[in-house]
Structure formats: structure tokens, C-alpha cells
Amino acid sequence: MVHQVNTNRILKGKVPTEESGIEIRKTICSICNPLSHCGIDAYVKDGVVIKVEGTKENPHNEGTLCSKGAASRQYIYHKDRLRSPLLRKGPKGSGQFDPISWEKALDLIAERLQKIRKESGPESVVFYVGYPKWQRPYVKRLAHSFGSPNYCSESSTCFQATQIASRLNYGYFGPPELSKTKCLLVWSGNPFYSNTTMARKLLDARERGMKIIEVGPLITPLTSHADIHLRLRPGTDGALALGLAHVMIENNLYDREFVEKWTLGFEEYQAYVQEFSPHVAESITGVPSELIVKAATLYATTKPAGLLTSASPTVHHTNGVQNHRALTALIGLTGNFDKEGGNYVIPPNYLYIANGLIFREAEFAQSRPYSEMAPRIGEDVYPVWCRLVSEAQAMHIPNQIRTQKPYPIRALVGFGLNYRMWPGSDYMKESLGMIDFLVNIDLFMTDSAKMADIVLPACSSFERSELKTYPEGFVIWTQPVISPLWDSRSDVDIITDLAVRLTPEDPLLPKGYEVCVNWIMEPSNLTVEELKKYPAGRMVENIRRPPYQKYEKAGFPTPSGKMEFTSTILKEVGLDPLPYYQEPKLSPRSTPEVAKKFPLILTTGSRLPHFIHSRTFRLSWTKALTPHPFVEINPQDAGVRGIASGDWVKISTPRSSIKVKAEVTEKVPPGVVNIYHAYPEIEVNQLIDPDYLDPISGFPGFKSLLCEVEKTRGLG
Amino acid sequence: MQLGFSFNFSRCTGCMSCIVACQDQNDLPGGVAFRHVIKLEKGKYPSVKFSFLSLACLHCGDAPCVMVCPTGALQRRDRDGIVIVDRDLCIGCHSCALACPFGAPQYLEDGKMAKCDFCVARLEAGLEPACVRVCPCRALDFGPLEKLENIIAERASRTILESRGLIP
Numbered sequence: 001m002v003h004q005v006n007t008n009r010i011l012k013g014k015v016p017t018e019e020s021g022i023e024i025r026k027t028i029c030s031i032c033n034p035l036s037h038c039g040i041d042a043y044v045k046d047g048v049v050i051k052v053e054g055t056k057e058n059p060h061n062e063g064t065l066c067s068k069g070a071a072s073r074q075y076i077y078h079k080d081r082l083r084s085p086l087l088r089k090g091p092k093g094s095g096q097f098d099p100i101s102w103e104k105a106l107d108l109i110a111e112r113l114q115k116i117r118k119e120s121g122p123e124s125v126v127f128y129v130g131y132p133k134w135q136r137p138y139v140k141r142l143a144h145s146f147g148s149p150n151y152c153s154e155s156s157t158c159f160q161a162t163q164i165a166s167r168l169n170y171g172y173f174g175p176p177e178l179s180k181t182k183c184l185l186v187w188s189g190n191p192f193y194s195n196t197t198m199a200r201k202l203l204d205a206r207e208r209g210m211k212i213i214e215v216g217p218l219i220t221p222l223t224s225h226a227d228i229h230l231r232l233r234p235g236t237d238g239a240l241a242l243g244l245a246h247v248m249i250e251n252n253l254y255d256r257e258f259v260e261k262w263t264l265g266f267e268e269y270q271a272y273v274q275e276f277s278p279h280v281a282e283s284i285t286g287v288p289s290e291l292i293v294k295a296a297t298l299y300a301t302t303k304p305a306g307l308l309t310s311a312s313p314t315v316h317h318t319n320g321v322q323n324h325r326a327l328t329a330l331i332g333l334t335g336n337f338d339k340e341g342g343n344y345v346i347p348p349n350y351l352y353i354a355n356g357l358i359f360r361e362a363e364f365a366q367s368r369p370y371s372e373m374a375p376r377i378g379e380d381v382y383p384v385w386c387r388l389v390s391e392a393q394a395m396h397i398p399n400q401i402r403t404q405k406p407y408p409i410r411a412l413v414g415f416g417l418n419y420r421m422w423p424g425s426d427y428m429k430e431s432l433g434m435i436d437f438l439v440n441i442d443l444f445m446t447d448s449a450k451m452a453d454i455v456l457p458a459c460s461s462f463e464r465s466e467l468k469t470y471p472e473g474f475v476i477w478t479q480p481v482i483s484p485l486w487d488s489r490s491d492v493d494i495i496t497d498l499a500v501r502l503t504p505e506d507p508l509l510p511k512g513y514e515v516c517v518n519w520i521m522e523p524s525n526l527t528v529e530e531l532k533k534y535p536a537g538r539m540v541e542n543i544r545r546p547p548y549q550k551y552e553k554a555g556f557p558t559p560s561g562k563m564e565f566t567s568t569i570l571k572e573v574g575l576d577p578l579p580y581y582q583e584p585k586l587s588p589r590s591t592p593e594v595a596k597k598f599p600l601i602l603t604t605g606s607r608l609p610h611f612i613h614s615r616t617f618r619l620s621w622t623k624a625l626t627p628h629p630f631v632e633i634n635p636q637d638a639g640v641r642g643i644a645s646g647d648w649v650k651i652s653t654p655r656s657s658i659k660v661k662a663e664v665t666e667k668v669p670p671g672v673v674n675i676y677h678a679y680p681e682i683e684v685n686q687l688i689d690p691d692y693l694d695p696i697s698g699f700p701g702f703k704s705l706l707c708e709v710e711k712t713r714g715l716g
Numbered sequence: 717m718q719l720g721f722s723f724n725f726s727r728c729t730g731c732m733s734c735i736v737a738c739q740d741q742n743d744l745p746g747g748v749a750f751r752h753v754i755k756l757e758k759g760k761y762p763s764v765k766f767s768f769l770s771l772a773c774l775h776c777g778d779a780p781c782v783m784v785c786p787t788g789a790l791q792r793r794d795r796d797g798i799v800i801v802d803r804d805l806c807i808g809c810h811s812c813a814l815a816c817p818f819g820a821p822q823y824l825e826d827g828k829m830a831k832c833d834f835c836v837a838r839l840e841a842g843l844e845p846a847c848v849r850v851c852p853c854r855a856l857d858f859g860p861l862e863k864l865e866n867i868i869a870e871r872a873s874r875t876i877l878e879s880r881g882l883i884p
Contacts, residue, residue: 013837
């Protein structure tokens with residue numbers, strides 16, 4: 001009796017013991033992006049996951065999880081999971097499908113793609129990856145082995161534009177070395193909600209006395225820790241950075257030696273920066289001039305100092321690349337580039353993670369050089385993108401589907417494709433309806449999957465194996481903690497099975513995931529067989545991390561071999577070589593006539609902690625935390641419009657309008673409203689024109705346009 | 717001994733992981749949890765202050781819920797002060813909800829009360845409560861009250877000494 005009571009107790013408490021029969025198996029979460037992908041302890045009983053928690057031995061998350069990872073169980077076992085391959089039977093978009101076998105689905109896909117390749121060339125088939133990102137190198141290789149240059153991804157709106165900007169300036173880039181820096185300039189990022197594994201380390205650094213300067217229009221959990229908060233008008237980052245540079249140069253706070261020896265175009269830059277006195281910068285950005293002086297002085301005189309940027313907030317503007325060039329130029333100007341405790345460059349080895357291990361992911365993925373294939377989608381419009389990014393620019397897909405220039409797009413194979421990501425999402429949805437053949441591979445029956453001719457069910461990270469490396473030098477080859485649910489399969493197994501049919505001559509891909517991973521890891525002497533001996537993962541000993549100041553020996557990997565205040569590449573393509581400041585295409589200053597009717601600045605795309613894009617909205621644990629789509633509006637703007645928290649409001653732009661709830665808060669400055677994206681019941685991106693893009697990167701201007709907000713009556 | 721949670725205001729970012737970890741541990745439906753995160757906003761920019769408070773049952777030493785419970789379903793354990801509910805005895809009268817100043821009692825589909833039990837089965841197996849384990853910024857901790865008090869006192873002393881340059 002006592003024994004029985006005790007067993008019930010440990011079962012109810014989910015205590016992993018022999019008696020309870022609950023076993024802990026190790027895996028990783030892949031709901032968000034590879035910068036996190038926390039180690040997971042899955043509590044498994046009778047083949048079912050009954051609880052999750054963070055893995056303590058994993059040095060990246062040290063036992064912790066975010067709210068999304070903690071909700072893993074609702075994600076894995078969700079009723080909307082796709083249960084078998086599906087073949088469309090109703091009209092496109094109707095969501096009417098017949099289940100078919102894997103064999104038949106893969107044969108059908110191969111048959112259609114081969115026919116289209118024969119008729120219109122391999123370039124008329126597009127291969128696209130959204131989330132998760134782990135299958136990217138394998139999809140890229142499949143595309144190129146097939147002969148198509150058109151591998152593209154969600155990175156057409158995320159991260160890559162910051163890479164373009166920093167590559168134009170330096171040729172390569174690295175994040176701040178958080179454990180050693182004494183002053184951290186956080187330029188529009190909220191790692192607490194977008195990169196929680198860093199959040200803890202950031203707070204630790206703060207507690208040991210690191211200074212923090214925060215730049216951004218919104219108040220974030222970082223703001224209360226910041227010594228200085230520069231609250232700029234959205235989209236004016238470039239003007240603020242030039243204003244900071246003005247103070248540094250004027251007051252002789254810059255690193256003269258570095259600038260003289262290692263930079264190109266400083267004189268022109270200096271002359272241009274002259275135009276951005278603190279007062280001018282204040283008039284453009286709204287940041288008080290005395291704070292600009294204070295921040296410039298703190299960042300330039302505290303050594304070493306690091307600059308932390310995020311993947312997108314600075315480049316989701318129609319002037320994004322130039323803004324990001326202006327602010328990353330401050331690193332070189334102050335002599336903090338590739339220095340200990342500054343921004344330290346380690347080349348990434350696998351899936352965006354840098355830890356000093358040498359892999360050959362890029363060689364693997366680029367199985368055929370671009371020179372042997374047709375031009376990429378967007379190559380004629382975004383030449384800088386195509387020089388610096390090894391992908392097609394996916395934002396251009398809807399245009400090319402419609403114009404069929406320079407060649408038609410007839411088929412798209414998508415992994416986690418979500419048309420809602422595109423500005424003017426309805427335009428992208430309509431465009432997808434115009435192509436001959438659409439395949440989408442996903443975990444769930446999404447709105448985009450409903451558009452497809454064939455839908456394939458992928459499984460979650462709990463149900464498959466995956467190679468994962470961490471910045472700390474920790475490596476894990478995960479082993480499935482449960483069998484794939486229903487008839488779902490691992491994304492990469494789907495890819496390699498397609499390769500068997502489409503590219504049998506490829507020496508690696510048709511041989512399967514493990515063969516490919518061994519080839520990629522070869523320079524590091526790691527093998528899958530060896531990693532399998534450590535199901536919980538292992539630290540790789542004696543990784544040789546690259547030295548600081550690599551430019552001293554090799555120069556910068558830019559055309560001039562120097563850090564470029566004036567970009568050789570931009571000059572070559574006929575653009576302004578300086579980090580030239582231009583207003584966002586829609587702003588109170590650039591389009592005052594539009595601003596008369598639409599006086600508020602609309603900014604969107606920042607994160608709530610429990611959602612990552614569209615990925616956790618269907619889970620009741622996370623959705624219930626903020627159940628209604630909402631807009632944040634300052635009390636001043638809400639007051640004059642008679643809006644109170646909880647009211648339904650209509651948000652209008654020249655293109656469209658949507659209804660959401662209002663939250664009146666000081667979190668946003670007067671004149672700015674902030675909407676969280678990806679709620680399934682509304683479509684923020686439909687408010688934005690499909691061509692509202694940065695001309696250099698093709699990135700959408702999600703974070704600065706114009707709108708009006710008015711009180712309305714509910715959702716109906 | 718009295719066990720308690722500690723909460724470091726300055727380290728909480730309102731990420732709400734603690735809520736979801738509690739739901740996962742206790743198989744609760746969306747919208748129901750034994751831990752809540754309250755968002756606080758005070759003042760006007762630039763002197764506006766945002767903070768978050770993560771709150772569960774405080775396992776009070778003089779727990780009013782225990783005193784008002786008419787059936788004795790609520791009991792405070794002598795050995796560690798954890799307040800637990802015996803759901804077999806609960807009649808769903810909501811007296812405890814009226815008495816509790818912190819909103820700890822929740823009511824499940826069967827109409828009976830449920831609340832944070834400090835993950836007592838985990839504690840007995842040497843594990844930490846689910847909310848403490850998950851917390852990405854280490855804002856939540858737990859332990860005997862005397863120990864928690866010492867940690868807080870040490871942290872405060874350290875801050876004072878550091879600010880005066882008396883220790884590195």
C-alpha cells in the first residue's frame with residue numbers, strides 16, 4: 001500500500017526512476033533558430049514524451065528553456081500535425097487532399113520536376129527553406145545538383161542584409177565577445193526574447209559591471225539595465241550612427257592608428273559625417289543631442305567595447321543596408337574590430353554557429369558553381385546581394401512568377417514555406433497560385449501547405465537524428481527520443497530520397513544524411529560513429545580558435561584589403577559608396593503628404609517571448625499568454641483618438657487595413673505603433689506594399705512605414 | 717524549516733517560461749497555471765519603469781487558505797512548510813481563493829482546487845521545482861528561507877562594497 005502510494009506520487013510528479021519507468025532521453029529543441037536550439041531532456045514513458053526540461057550538461061542552455069521550448073510537448077503532439085503525404089484533389093488552396101504513400105509522393109514529385117526541367121530548364125524550379133533551418137545545406141545541394149541556381153530561404157528577410165552591410169565594410173564580421181567586453185552597445189536587439197541563451201550571460205556581464213548603451217525605439221527588458229537609452233525614430237539608425245561618429249571624430253576619440261593604417265575612404269567619410277552634428281542628428285532621430293554625446297563618449301572611451309546587433313531590426317527598413325553600414329562602421333572607427341572583448345571574428349562552421357571547428361558546409365552545399373547555372377532570381381535587381389550571399393533573393397519570387405523575366409518560374413519545392421512572410425502577403429499567395437507545381441513540406445497543415453499540389457509530413461527534432469554544434473565547442477548527434485509520429489519523416493531523409501530520384505549522379509546526397517555529415521565534418525576529424533557514443537553530446541577538446549586582429553597578417557577580405565568607409569563594391573554597381581543616410585521611403589520627413597492621412601509610424605516584426613514567427617501560435621500554452629493580436633500605442637496617441645487598452649482598433653495604411661486590440665503603453669514612443677506579426681487571425685504584412693524593399697538587399701521595410709489607427713467595433 | 721521561492725526582480729524579463737514549465741509539469745490546459753507573471757508599468761518616459769513579477773503559491777507560514785478550508789483539504793507540512801491540497805477532500809467551495817492574497821488557488825475542470833505543490837515529488841527526489849529549473853535568466857530560486865535570506869544579504873553587501881571600490 002505504502003509502495004503503491006509512493007509510485008503514484010513519483011508518477012504524478014514525473015520523477016525519472018526505475019520504479020516510475022520514466023526515462024530521460026537527450027535531444028534538442030528546434031522551434032527557434034540555430035543560435036539557440038537548446039539541449040532538451042525528454043522525459044519518456046512507454047514511448048511517449050510526458051515532460052521536457054533543459055539539459056544541464058549542455059553548456060549553451062545550462063538546464064534552462066524559453067517558453068517555446070518548454071511547450072515542446074504541445075508542439076510534437078499537436079492535432080494539426082500532418083499524418084501522411086497528401087495529393088491535392090480539390091482546387092488549389094481548397095485544402096482538399098487524398099493521402100498517398102511516400103513512394104508514390106516522391107515518384108510523382110520527381111516525375112513533375114524532371115518534366116519541367118526538360119521543358120523549361122532547371123532554373124524554373126525553385127527550392128526554398130523556411131524554418132527550421134537544419135536542412136538548409138542539403139536543400140541547397142539538391143537544388144544545385146539538380147541544376148537550379150534557385151536555392152533561397154527565409155534569410156531573404158532575415159540576417160543576410162546585416163551580413164551584406166558588414167561584408168561591405170569589413171569583408172567578414174563577428175559578434176561582441178560578451179565575457180570580456182566592458183561596454184556593450186546593443187543596437188536594436190532584444191536578446192531576452194529572441195536569443196534567451198544569451199540573455200543570462202548578458203545579465204551576468206551586467207552584474208560584473210559592464211556598461212550598456214541601448215539603441216532602439218521600444219522599451220525592452222534591457223532598458224532598465226542600460227546606462228544610456230537612445231530612443232530613436234524607427235529607420236533613422238544611419239543618421240544616429242553618423243551623429244555618434246561626428247562626436248567621436250570631432251572630439252578625437254577615434255582610433256587614429258587603426259583608421260590610418262587599415263581603412264579606405266576615411267577622408268570622404270569624415271567630410272560626410274561633418275553634416276551630422278548632434279543637433280542635426282537630434283532633429284532627424286529624435287534622440288536628445290546630449291545623450292548622443294554621452295553615448296559616443298562612453299562607447300569610444302571604454303575599452304574594449306562590443307557592438308551587439310540583431311538579425312533584422314536595423315535592416316528591416318528601406319534604407320537598411322546603409323543604416324547597418326553606418327552603425328557597424330563605429331566598430332572600426334573606435335578600433336574594436338577583431339579585438340579581445342570587441343567584435344571578434346570566428347568564421348561559422350555549421351548552420352551559422354562559430355566555434356573554431358573546421359567543417360566544409362559551404363563546399364558541400366555549393367555542389368555546382370553559380371557560373372555554370374542560369375542567373376539567380378533577383379540577380380538583375382540585387383547585384384550586391386548576389387555577390388555577397390550564396391542564395392537567390394526570395395522577395396523577388398512573386399515578381400518573377402508574374403513577369404516570367406528573365407525566365408519563367410514553374411515549380412517551387414518548399415520546406416516550411418509561409419507566404420505570409422512576404423510584404424503584401426496576399427500578392428505572394430496569389431503568385432503561388434500561378435505556378436504549375438507546388439510542394440510544401442511541413443509539420444502542420446498551414447495556409448501555405450493548403451496551396452500545394454503535394455504536401456509531405458516532416459517530423460520534429462524529437463523524432464529524428466541531427467548534428468548540432470554550439471559556440472561553446474559542444475557537439476551532439478541527437479538520436480530519436482520517440483519514433484516519428486504517424487507517417488512523418490525527417491526532412492533530410494526526404495531530401496536524400498528526392499536526390500536518389502532527381503540527382504542520382506551526385507556522389508553524396510543520394511547516399512543519405514550520415515554520409516553527407518561525415519563528409520562535411522571531415523576536416524575536424526569528427527565522425528557520426530564516434531558522436532553516437534555520446535548520446536548526451538560532448539565537448540570537443542582543444543579546438544583552436546582563430547587569433548585576434550587577423551587583418552594584421554592577411555588584411556581585410558574586402559576588394560581593397562582594408563576596412564571600407566567607402567565601399568568598392570557599391571561604387572562598382574553605381575551606388576553611393578559612403579554609408580549614406582536616406583529617410584525610409586515612407587516617413588513623416590520623406591512623405592509629409594502621406595503622413596497627413598497616415599501620421600503614425602508603423603513598426604512590426606519584433607518578438608514576444610513565447611512566439612517565433614508563426615511557429616507556436618497553435619499551442620494553447622503559448623497562445624493563451626497573449627490570445628489576441630494587438631498593437632502597442634503610446635498614451636498620448638491613444639488619448640487623442642479616444643482609445644483605451646483592450647479596445648478594438650483599425651490600423652490602416654495606403655494599401656490595406658486590419659483590426660487588432662489596442663494596448664496603451666509607454667513601451668512605444670509617441671508617434672509610433674508596434675504590432676506583433678504572425679497571429680493566424682490577422683495579416684500585418686498585407687498592410688505593406690510588395691515593393692516596399694531596400695534597393696540594395698531586397699529586404700522589406702517591416703519596421704518603418706506609415707499608418708493611422710482608429711477605434712472600431714470588434715472583429716466582425 | 718520553511719521552504720520558499722526567491723525572485724530576483726532585476727533578472728526577470730517576463731519571458732513566461734515558468735508558466736509553461738508549470739503547465740508541462742502538471743499537465744494543465746492553456747490559460748491555467750499555478751504560476752503567473754504580472755507585468756507592471758509605472759510612470760512616463762523617460763522615467764517609466766517596467767518590471768515583471770513571477771508569482772506562485774508562497775507557501776505562507778501562517779497560510780490563511782489552510783485556516784479557512786472547511787474540510788481540511790489544505791494542510792501545511794511540518795517538515796518543510798509546503799502547503800498541499802488533498803483534492804479528494806476538496807469540495808470546490810472557493811473559500812481558499814477568497815482568503816489567499818496572491819491568487820494562488822486555481823480551479824480545474826472538475827471544479828476542485830489545485831495549486832502549486834512546490835513540485836514536492838521532484839524535491840523529494842533531489843530535483844528543483846520545474847519553474848526554477850526552466851528560468852532562462854535565473855530570476856527564480858528556491859530553498860530554506862534562512863539560506864535564501866543569506867544569499868540576498870550577501871548579494872546586497874557585495875553590491876555596496878563594490879560600489880565603494882572596497883572589493884574588486
